[in-house]
Amino acid sequence: MTFADLGLSDELLRAVTESGYDTPTPIQAQAIPSVLMMRDIIGIAQTGTGKTASFVLPMIDILAHGRARALMPRSLILEPTRELAAQVAENFEKYGKYHKLSMALLIGGVQMGDQIKALEKGVDVLIATPGRLMDLFGRGKIMLNGCNLLVIDEADRMLDMGFIPDIEEICSKLPAQRQTLLFSATMPPVIKKLADKFLSNPKSIEVARPATASTNITQRLVKVDSRKKRETLCAMLEAEAVSSSVIFCNRKTTVRELNKSLQRMGFRSGEIHGDIDQASRIAELERFRDGTVNILVASDVAARGLDIKGVSHVFNYDAPWHPDDYVHRIGRTGRAGASGVAYTFVTEADAEAIDNIQKLIGTKIDYVEGAKPRPAEKAPEDKAPVDRKRSNKDGEESRSKREPRREKPDRSAEKPREERAERPARAADQAPARPRRDGRHDDGPDEGWNGPVPEFLNFGFSN
Template identity: 70%
Template sequence: MPFADLGLSDELLQAVTDAGYSEPTPIQAAAIPSVLMMRDLIGIAQTGTGKTAAFVLPMIDILAHGRSRARMPRSLILEPTRELAAQVAENFEKYGAGHKLSMALLIGGVSMGDQIKALEKGVDVLIATPGRLMDLFQRGNILLTGCSMLVIDEADRMLDMGFIPDIEEICTKLPKQRQTLLFSATMPPPIKKLADKFLDNPKTIEVARPASTNINITQWVVPVPAQSFEKRKRLRQLLGQDEVRTAIIFCNRKTTVRELNKSLKQHGFRSGEIHGDMEQPQRLAELDLFKRGDINILVASDVAARGLDIKGVSHVFNFDAPWHPDDYVHRIGRTGRGGATGVAFTFVAPDDAENIENIEKLTGQSIARLELPAVEEEPRRGRRDRPRRASSDEAVADAAEPVAPRRERSAPREQAPRDRAPREQALQERAPREQDRPVRSRRDDRSYARDRDDGPDIGWNGPIPAFLHATIPL
């Protein structure tokens, strides 16, 4: 079925063709006609199936007729993360090139003043994260009474992030007579309850079984030791394969993201990182580097697990097995997008067995195991391998030691038993002279030990026996 059969306008069909698409995906073919008919909709589809365009395209045609008013957006799209919101905004700019629609992006980490100015001019499309939207609403900068269309995207992710109470409050501020679209990869009971409460006789579209994974993705479980350095060795082994062109590596903790990225760079990989502690401009800059190919490896926390549509990601690595089974579906969905194939590796330490069992139970499939051969790498010199800094006493001893080859020093020591009698005689001769020496302080002794090879010795006019070359204790 071509896009022309879905009822879209000629301007929009041209924009779709210019973007390089000729046929809709299953979720697009099923959802677009219903949205154009102003039906409420529940779309259940895994990531990478093109569900963003399934609501963006018909929204553009619907909003083409009408006029925006100050501080009263005509439509609202809620996204769980800043990256998802920014990506939806890019879709509107791409497909809405032939329409004169205004848009505002409300996300954290950027200037609130610019967002307020955009709202005051009036917008047709408002794309927002729940937190920033509620903040501006409570400040009186937004009125939602003129919003006739609501999209709740990635609803299960909203649930995981604790946004459901905010969404319920936002829904109460909207007109009761509106069109509501809800999209989710899974349909847990809280999301079903939300849909029953705020959607009116919705049409349900399901293009894949809930929690199913993309059949175009080859999945592997890789048993690894619990030690992080061993996991990094296995990761470098897999990243070194020729078929790994671009990859996203997921970690459970932000600290692991930073440490792993640093390690990869030290081993010569072109990698970057993205996690929740980074400011929004930094995160967008890293994503741009990855999209342009300046870096081909992106180490990420789950902030990047959902909705990021980056073409050509050949591999996904779960450096840490995800704690929640749903996160597995979304993580590996970064590859194998748009009909392409992909590969996903999940590292499993001994303590991760239960996590994998839950993933296999949720997806209804068993993941094949891949045993990697042992890796022998040239050990890098770490902190323990660096030369130990000498103590103050050792430094004095080093200064006092004659600067001569070791073999030249060892010769007198080998003759120590034969020369014992002359040395004892030398000590007896030295003893009276020690009584005549002035009392020396510790500082004087230190100077004496350091300088005794460079100047006259006090209290001894002959050569110093070899066995006396030792540090004077302080």
């Protein structure tokens, strides 16, 4: 089967051919004809199967006829993350270059001004994250009663991120007579309930078991000591033929620290996580795409929004907390029929997480030995450690000049305990008031208490 057999227009087929594709993937072959027939769709497909094109291509042909009106988008695509929204926008630009369709991207992290201007002109395709869409709707900058085609992408990820109430509210503001396409890698009960509520007689398409990993990806587990993760990772990056790699961490702080460490060791690495603004994220992804950096350290913000060909390895530096995230993480490699390798570091605390992952994907993952870290360089043998004690000419040990001999204190003149106990009180009474500390003055390191003497020290202890 070819794309020409799916009923797409000649202009669209030309754009697809120029993009280097001639044979549709299973999800595309099953979804595109049904979408063109204006049917509701539930698509269950793992990441990397060409799911995005399965709704982008027919939408372009459907929207080719008609005219957009100000503030009233004709179609709406909801994405859980900025990266996924940007990826879908790139697909529309690539495949729709021979169609005169207008598009707007509503995502957080960027100024609203340009987005509002685009909406005022009218758009055929609106690609949005739920948060920014609800924000602009609340400001009266957008109306949804003219939207006749809705796509809910990565619905299970929407659930994880807490967007389901927003999606339900958005759906309630759309026309009742509309076409709805819902795509998800898994189908938990909450998503099934959402589909039953807002889809009308949908056609279900499932091209792989829910939450299964691509057979093109070789999956391996690596037992590591939690204190030696970084050394093991660096050794594996050097030992493996890593042309392009994504390293996933659970925390943003771990992403930052690991990236700095890799750069200090000479690796060409970059980072992407939730604290980075949108412009910097896009710039970092472009550096990764063009090969300026070949290692990208990322949090789960990139697990579903990163579509880059040629990623040879995925390293789960931290085992994912949610089993579903494992499937999406390793799906960054082995895309478009290519092969890839995914390593997951396993510490003693990760046993339960790994069991949940293997239950979800229905496959047992084999353990392998990680590459051994390079041994630390030994000091030259001719440089013996210098002893502080030196021998004089007579063979007697004498201390260096830096450590003068300490004389034993003469305790014969010590005064009675009662008299000694009174000293702090007299010193406190006679001491002048301490000047107010100037914040600009550096008092040096804290070497102990130097404030006023507490009152309890004024009293001695008697038997």
